[in-house]
Amino acid sequence: MKEAPPPLSQPALLPYGPSAFSLAAAISLQQLLSTAQTAKMASGVKVHDDVKKLFDDMKVVKANCDPGARCRLVFLGIDGDFIVPCRIIKQCDLDKSGTDPYDLIVEHLLKEECCYILYDCHYERRDVYKEDLVSIMWASDQAPIKKKMCYASSRKALTSTFSGIKYDFQVNDITELNTRAAFAETLGMVGEMNKLECKCVD
Numbered sequence: 001m002k003e004a005p006p007p008l009s010q011p012a013l014l015p016y017g018p019s020a021f022s023l024a025a026a027i028s029l030q031q032l033l034s035t036a037q038t039a040k041m042a043s044g045v046k047v048h049d050d051v052k053k054l055f056d057d058m059k060v061v062k063a064n065c066d067p068g069a070r071c072r073l074v075f076l077g078i079d080g081d082f083i084v085p086c087r088i089i090k091q092c093d094l095d096k097s098g099t100d101p102y103d104l105i106v107e108h109l110l111k112e113e114c115c116y117i118l119y120d121c122h123y124e125r126r127d128v129y130k131e132d133l134v135s136i137m138w139a140s141d142q143a144p145i146k147k148k149m150c151y152a153s154s155r156k157a158l159t160s161t162f163s164g165i166k167y168d169f170q171v172n173d174i175t176e177l178n179t180r181a182a183f184a185e186t187l188g189m190v191g192e193m194n195k196l197e198c199k200c201v202d
Helices: 018-044 049-059 091-097 101-111 145-161 180-186
Strands: 071-079 082-090 114-125 128-139 167-171 193-196
Touching: 049 071, 049 082, 049 114, 049 128, 049 145, 071 091, 071 101, 071 145, 082 091, 082 101, 082 145, 101 114, 114 145, 128 145, 145 167, 180 193
Parallel strands: 128 167
Antiparallel strands: 071 082, 071 114, 114 128, 114 193
């Protein structure tokens, strides 16, 4: 007489109950919705034509242009569905006030929670005079999370507008920019940048 086959082994009981699966599904749905919302924010904010024109003017400096009319610094912000210029500083403004654009950047960041900056940076690197456009996204660690997310997700639209820009970075802590040496380090020029806006880099 043949022996009866051994009973089939029972599947192991899962260590999680139905409520755990419901929670996991809810978390996955929430993450999906969050990703979709971020994508919507990124695609919803556009760069205003005024910003594009300013960038083009700063990128290509005409030989016969008035030096005083040259745009040196632009602070940008989000207004509704557009990234727009909030403050434009020309060389003639700097000449009248006796300040340089770097000092104005630090001053502005201490007042604002989030902004974008387009800076026509004049400096010396290894004793060679240079001019380069610098794009900065400022999102203070103390800024509301929604505001920081809005600026971060909209940055891609601005970056694609600023094509060919040499230096583009994000700053969250004022100590990354509050001295000329810190600014040089952020640009990757430690020990190489001799002067920034005609002032020595300590």
